[in-house]
Amino acid sequence: MxxxxxxxxxxxxxxxxxxxxxxxxxxxxxxxxxxxxxxxxxxxxxxxxxxxxxxxxxxxxxxxxxxxxxxxxxxxxxxxxxxxxxxxxxxxxxxxxxxxxxxxxxxxxxxxxxxxxxxxxxxxxxxxxxxxxxxxxxxxxxxxxxxxxxxxxxxxxxRQRPMDLTDRDRAMLAGDHGRARQFAMQLMVGMARLFGASEFIDVSQAHIDGCIYTGPASLRFAEQLLAWGGRVAVPTSLNAISVDRRRWRELGVAPAFGEQADRLGQVYLELGARPTFTCAPYLLDSAPEFGDQIVWGESNAVAFANSVLGARTLKYPDYLDICAALVGRGPLVGPHTSAGRRGRIRIDVTLPQGADDSLFPLLGHHLGALCGATIPVICGLAESRPTTDDLKAFAAAFATTGAAPMFHIVGVTPEAPTLADALGGLEPERHLAVGPADLLEVWREFNGHGGGQAVEVISLGNPHLSLAECEAIAGLCEGRRRAEGTRLMLTMGRKVHEDALAAGWIEAIERFGGTIITDTCWCMIETPVIPESARTLMTNSGKYAHYGPGLTRRAVRFGSLAACLDAAVTGQFSPQPPDWLIA
CATH class of the missing domain: 3.50.30.10 (Phosphohistidine domain)
Known part of the structure; x- marks a missing residue:
């Protein structure tokens, strides 16, 4: 050296x-x-x-x-x-x-x-x-x-190229539209220059991830924007927050935390956002359409919007999301551009026979780590005919271990009718292969962090449950009862909860002994919502299987939706991998 x-x-x-x-x-x-x-x-x-x-x-x-x-x-x-x-x-x-x-x-x-x-x-x-x-x-x-x-x-x-700003951009930057929008443009210009964008584009909607309470600074930031007169310029939805706003006192959350988290959600409402409180905004009626330029935070939502819906968004960090919503603009870079959406890695997947719904979170977790920040083109999944919920689970796990804002699945996602289309007509920079042995390794990683076979909490809904998942869970609950000492806890958005309630599925789940939580999601749930006595949780989410052990300081087990409901009935987790993984 x-x-x-x-x-x-x-x-x-x-x-x-x-x-x-x-x-x-x-x-x-x-x-x-x-x-x-x-x-x-x-x-x-x-x-x-x-x-x-x-x-x-x-x-x-x-x-x-x-x-x-x-x-x-x-x-x-x-x-x-x-x-x-x-x-x-x-x-x-x-x-x-x-x-x-x-x-x-x-x-x-x-x-x-x-x-x-x-x-x-x-x-x-x-x-x-x-x-x-x-x-x-x-x-x-x-x-x-x-x-x-x-x-x-x-x-x-x-390295900075001059920014090509519109007259309105310049007026906001000069403070003509208020201090909040001036600050927002200052932050937007700073970030755009750092990452090579020379202009902004209009966006049609925003989804705010920064409403999660991470501590006093997150509230100070939002309250400052409100004090400066901030108001969103485009339709804006809110991510899951850190508490169920309607029930946090009933659930035993300490006022010192609950009041601050509740206040943060309220500030974003006063900034003009809608009270959606979901980490799955793609399940809302307001979900964007193919080609829409949007500003979304929340990593799983970004991956799903770009990949499955074909909308266009950066992986907007917390705070840049609300700043973009305040000005209605986004930097023209990355997935906002056609070139920034091209796949660069080809991955051939060999599917095991008879796989259940745990396939897609396992595969997403593995491929996210494999690809890093590079957009992959995945071959070999079309015949499995993944459902929307499969793709939701895949996107969440993929975004947990990786940094890429999207993926392509040939024959499944809208910008990948063929391999050549997804690669933009160019050769891939790398060509990788993934098979059942790789998925078995992930399953063992998920289930290898201490703890015994007893399970005290079944954690479902990370990301938030869909209406179809609520129906499936209700069906698995029919005629059964959860084990004494084991809790079944589900998180979902308010709209899905209303629809599932109307369909009778919430009643079936609660009759089984399940607890429904809205507004918040598992990555934000702590003691006492998770009982102090609980030592082991079980989930069907690749995202939560990754984050849960660190966030809760407890053992977390992973399995299919049916395996999770079986554990809710028996209070026990089977340490053996499913047959389809070891056949």
Whole structure:
């Protein structure tokens, strides 16, 4: 490596956010989701699937290839920065909008910041041997046990193309439409420049993920926009929030948390959003149509909208989603463009015979990790005729372990009638194969984090249940009764709940002994809604099987919908993989 006084210039690096820091390095070659992966109060890494699990990033310079998973990562990073539990700086191999956005909000609204450098793959690999990292403006110094290296990165200003703004864009940026829209445009322009967009487009709707309460900073941010006179400019739906607004007191949620989470939901309503409170906005009557330009947060919803509906949205980080809704504009980059939607990896899947509905969350979890930030084209699934709920489960798991905003399934999703169409007529950059052995490995990973065979909580509805899923669950409950000491708990949006109630399916589920929760979702549910005595949960969600152990500090089991209902009846989980996985 070059010596520190003779720095190498990194042509493919960029100082996303300049600044100064010197601290012990915390390195991993595995991407990290801040939401569900890092405790926003302490900085402890809680993702039990991550090699850094149990370590603290507080005061250290975190080096990871990129982020992954939830759009709420930006909100968690903001909390960490404001409460003093965050990293001293972040070095990534690939530009990441969720990480950059959290730091940019801290800088623009709260005058707090940390440096964020993007150094490219080659330089990033050299950080594995670092004991200490030093970030100074656009200079990164790597200090190891026996040597020292230094790189100079171009400042982001050297790469910025001039923004092609409309007269209305300029007026909002100048403050002519109020302080809230001025701030929103400042943040939008900052992010657009960081990621290479030179203009904005009109969007037809927004879905806000930033209404999840991650701590005081999330509420301070929303209340500031409201105090500045903020009002959404396009129809806007709200994601699941952190409590069931109508029942959180009845469910035993502590007022200190419930009141703040409830207040955050109310602020977004006062900003003009609708009280949809669902992480599955594609189930609403307002779901976008093919080709619609939209602004959606919530990682599973983004993947579903882009891939299954053929709408066009970035994976909008928390806070950028509401800013885009305030101005009705989005940066013309990534999946908003045709070129940004082209698949680049071909994946041939060999399906096991007789697979049940747990196939798609297992497959999504595996392919998300396999693809990273690159859009895949998946071959071999058309004959399985996946349902909307199969694709929902796949999209959620895929978005949990990956960073790509969409996927194509040849013969299934609308932009992939053929392999050539999905690849845009070009050859794939990589060609991979996936088979039953890969899925069995994921099943064992999901079911291998401690705990016994007893199951105290059955967790269904991550993402929120559809009407068809409610019907299926009601059918599985018919003539049966849950085991004493085991709870069946389901989350769903208000609209699905109303329709399922009218159809009689809620009555059948409650007769079995099930509990229905609306407005919130499993990634936000904690004790006492999950009983203090519960040690093991079971779910059919690949997303929750990944996040649940870290979020709840409990064992989580995974299985099909039928297996989950069987466990609700017996109170027991079968440790044997299903026959179709081991045949």
């Amino acid at each position: 070059p010596v520190a006084d003779d720095p190498r210039r990194l042509a493919d690096g960029i100082a996303l956010i300049a600044g100064q820091a010197r601290a012990a390095a915390l390195y991993s070659s595995v991407p990290l989701s801040f939401w569900g992966g890092v405790d926003p109060r302490t900085g402890e890494i809680i993702d039990r699937h991550h090699p850094l699990q149990g370590q603290s990033l507080k005061g250290r310079i975190l080096a990871i290839p990129r982020g992954r998973g939830s759009c709420t990562g930006s909100s968690v990073l903001l909390e960490l920065i404001l409460n003093g539990a965050g990293p001293a700086g972040i070095v990534i191999a690939e530009a990441d909008e969720i990480i950059a956005l959290g730091v940019l909000v801290a800088a623009l609204m709260f005058d707090r910041s940390i440096p964020v450098f993007c150094v490219g793959q080659e330089a990033f690999a050299a950080l594995a041997e670092a004991d200490v990292l030093a970030m100074d403006g656009t200079r990164l110094t790597v200090i190891g046990a026996h040597d020292e290296a230094s790189w100079l990165l171009p400042n982001d200003s050297t």
